[in-house]
Amino acid sequence: MTTTRIAFIGGGNMATSLIAGLVADGYAPDALQVAEPGPDRREMFEARYGVRVFADNRDALADADTLVLCVKPQLAAQVCTEIADAASARAPLVISIMAGVPEQAIQRWLGGTLAVVRAMPNTPAMVQTGAIGLHASPEVGEEGRNRAETILRAVGLTRWVESEAQIDAVTALSGSGPAYFFLFMEALEEAGISLGLDAETARLLTIQTALGAAKMAVESEDTPGQLRERVTSPGGTTERALEHLLKADLHALMKRAAHAAHDRAVELSRSLSEQS
Numbered sequence: 001m002t003t004t005r006i007a008f009i010g011g012g013n014m015a016t017s018l019i020a021g022l023v024a025d026g027y028a029p030d031a032l033q034v035a036e037p038g039p040d041r042r043e044m045f046e047a048r049y050g051v052r053v054f055a056d057n058r059d060a061l062a063d064a065d066t067l068v069l070c071v072k073p074q075l076a077a078q079v080c081t082e083i084a085d086a087a088s089a090r091a092p093l094v095i096s097i098m099a100g101v102p103e104q105a106i107q108r109w110l111g112g113t114l115a116v117v118r119a120m121p122n123t124p125a126m127v128q129t130g131a132i133g134l135h136a137s138p139e140v141g142e143e144g145r146n147r148a149e150t151i152l153r154a155v156g157l158t159r160w161v162e163s164e165a166q167i168d169a170v171t172a173l174s175g176s177g178p179a180y181f182f183l184f185m186e187a188l189e190e191a192g193i194s195l196g197l198d199a200e201t202a203r204l205l206t207i208q209t210a211l212g213a214a215k216m217a218v219e220s221e222d223t224p225g226q227l228r229e230r231v232t233s234p235g236g237t238t239e240r241a242l243e244h245l246l247k248a249d250l251h252a253l254m255k256r257a258a259h260a261a262h263d264r265a266v267e268l269s270r271s272l273s274e275q276s
């Protein structure tokens with residue numbers, strides 16, 4: 001893997017996942033640095049991963065080729081403005097994982113037309129099984145795209161999308177998606193308990209079933225629909241259960257939920273891009 005010096009601004013959950021993934025992939029820890037206000041978290045990064053840590057965001061940027069913005073969206077304008085001079089001096093490739101923060105706003109706050117890649121990961125990145133959508137601003141060249149992809153691939157599967165607007169669709173699908181599956185697991189577990197299973201048995205069987213179904217979907221050449229049909233014996237138990245889910249129009253319900261998440265992502269993008 002090519003080693004460029006990467007500065008992470010904001011050492012929270014997502015930055016930790018990315019750093020853990022990169023180190024596990026063999027990335028040199030001394031080429032990774034994190035700016036994080038929390039002293040305990042800085043200590044954790046040093047002790048666990050051997051990366052360089054900084055309390056001041058600008059210091060982390062001083063010799064970085066790649067800047068990964070990992071703070072909460074509400075802090076984006078403040079943090080970018082604060083590091084704008086240091087960023088202009090280094091002209092790093094900027095990768096933003098911040099939900100709902102548009103490329104143009106990031107470029108504006110950073111004081112110029114820096115090349116920006118937007119990435120939308122999800123929490124399974126913490127176990128290196130994330131699903132990550134990527135979009136590059138026109139200033140990003142092939143080397144920048146490869147660099148961004150290499151960094152994000154350390155925590156999961158990457159897919160480039162054609163337009164920045166599609167990042168909002170990725171947010172609604174895979175960004176928020178783990179919560180949809182967790183909710184389904186909670187519901188199935190409750191159903192198991194209502195059928196007389198003890199709570200631990202219901203939970204363990206639910207989780208293992210989700211894992212097994214996902215593993216089959218990943219490894220099989222068949223579609224999820226074909227895999228579903230194979231579980232569904234004519235006149236059997238699955239058919240009876242699925243009748244209820246289909247009668248409640250699960251597909252329409254899922255569509256409404258994903259569209260609501262998408263609308264919220266668009267709304268957030270609009271309000272954040274208006275910040276100066």
Ligand SMILES: NC(=O)C1=CN([C@@H]2O[C@H](COP(=O)(O)OP(=O)(O)OC[C@H]3O[C@@H](n4cnc5c(N)ncnc54)[C@H](OP(=O)(O)O)[C@@H]3O)[C@@H](O)[C@H]2O)C=CC1
Nearest residue numbers: 010011012013014038070071072073097098099121122123
């Ligand atoms: N969680 C998710 O499912 C997803 C999150 N994202 C995006 O990833 C980004 C990070 O999320 P996540 O890691 O979950 O959030 P966290 O809150 O875990 O991480 C943010 C980190 O930034 C630190 N911080 C606060 N203020 C500053 C500052 N001024 N300068 C530098 N660092 C600062 C925080 O420190 P402290 O805690 O001390 O304030 C915290 O450690 C967000 O923009 C989010 O939209 C994207 C996809 C999915």
Ligand SMILES: O=C(O)[C@@H]1CCC=N1
Nearest residue numbers: 099122171175176177
């Ligand atoms: O709920 C949210 O707004 C963030 C973005 C995607 C997942 N979590």
